[in-house]
């Protein structure tokens with residue numbers, strides 16, 4: 484499959500600090516790619532740079548035939564990439580339904596937004612029940628479902644997921660990862676950042692290990708999961 488996303492030797496960071504240095508990765512069409520690494524390794528910064536929220540300082544990001552240099556974040560969404568951020572960041576005072584509608588803000592095809600809302604309610608039935616409730620009143624797991632569903636409302640080709648398992652009970656994590664796998668089987672490409680390396684490597688096709696802003700290891704997910712150094716450092720074995 485051709486590459487949907489090509490990140491080539493990028494550098495980015497905050498103020499005087501470069502967090503990422505010479506970082507490269509790819510996501511092919513139809514792949515789930517996991518990025519694992521310790522706290523502070525630069526995983527969130529990588530996603531934020533790809534999404535156009537943190538400024539690219541050097542290198543190149545190509546997405547679906549477009550060069551993303553100087554493309555603002557909202558236009559990147561329009562090109563077919565959306566993000567479910569770390570900590571969920573739903574709008575707590577807006578209802579579940581309004582949160583979902585916000586996810587479709589870049590779209591002009593208003594009639595089919597209804598159909599997509601229906602799809603989201605089928606994907607996460609609890610959101611249908613809670614559609615009139617304020618987002619802030621949902622449980623953590625429900626907020627995570629809402630954040631993913633909101634990202635899906637822009638009909639992305641590539642979904643960026645930052646720590647979807649964070650702070651959630653194990654059975655909810657399993658439920659959310661099942662949905663990620665189903666979405667992928669329906670054709671969506673996914674770049675998944677996870678502290679829960681075990682779960683991420685189970686659903687990913689390939690993986691990158693990040694340490695202090697650089698890729699230190701990459702291979703098929705099964706190979707990464709079987710590597711003794713990775714097992715010791717990230718899988719608690």
Ligand code: ATP
Nearest residue numbers: 497502520521522523524525526527528529569678
């Ligand atoms: P975590 O799992 O803790 O989110 P991470 O691998 O996603 O870790 P980043 O959040 O990308 O790592 O952080 C990488 C480095 O950048 C850290 O040293 C962090 O302190 C720093 N950093 C992150 N966000 C900012 C910011 N807004 N301003 C300044 N420094 C930041």
